[in-house]
Amino acid sequence: MGRAEVQKRVFLTPLVLLLLCTPLLAQSRPVAIQGGMLIDGTGRPPVDDAVVVFQDGRIREVGRRGEVSLPQGAEVIDAKGKTILPGLIDGHCHYRDWMGEVYLAYGVLTCPNISNNPADWIIAQREGQRNGTIRGPRVWAAGNVIDGPPPQGRGGLRRQRTSIIVETEEEARKGVRDLVAKGVDGIKLFERLTPQAAKAAAEESHRLGKPVIGHTLDIFAAAA
Secondary structure: OOEOOOOEEEEEEOOHHHHHHOOOOOOOOOOEEEEEEEOOOOOOOOOOEEEEEOOEEEEEEEEEOEEEEEOOOEEEHHHHHHHHEEOOEEEEOOOOOOOOOOOOOOOOEEEEEEEOOOOOHHHHHHHHHHHHHOOOOEEEOOOOEOOOOOOOOOOOOOHHHEEEOOOOHHHHHHHHHHHHHOOOOOOEEEEOOOOOHHHHHHHHHHHHOOOOEOOOHHHHHHHH
């Protein structure tokens, strides 16, 4: 494999994975990982004695040793005897405060959180990871789910404690606006919404430029 510009984050197994997590990835000083076997995830053959150069959170150059020039002043990480892989993504994450280090230990570097976490809390986790005060994967934050009222006599459901409960289309739109104002990355809609309220929430989310994730039980709600 020749030189290549790529946009992937990487991790090393088994010993130097944590070195690649922010704030190291975000530092301005270039970092070069060299000597490991690179499996880049594209289906191309592994690259022995590989060099990966990254700076400002992005991989800048990849190749075999001798094909890639190390930037002046780069920090060099010796990966001899180790494997370099693209960082993994947990596509359905219910994030908790103890999970950050566990994710990193298993090479998971991105977590789209679609749990019913309070928006303020998950946004604080996201910002802490970004500024280096919290060790963990890159977090995509959905915050509180928007849901309809529970069945009669089941008002104490645990999930409802943090859900935004709406009954009308306007309440659904307002719930979306409130979450977006707090800084969420997307909106999650839950199963007890009426199709009309779900459609209103989805329309408002898209109007504000936010994607929508749905936890639905039937085709009618999904179609909305």
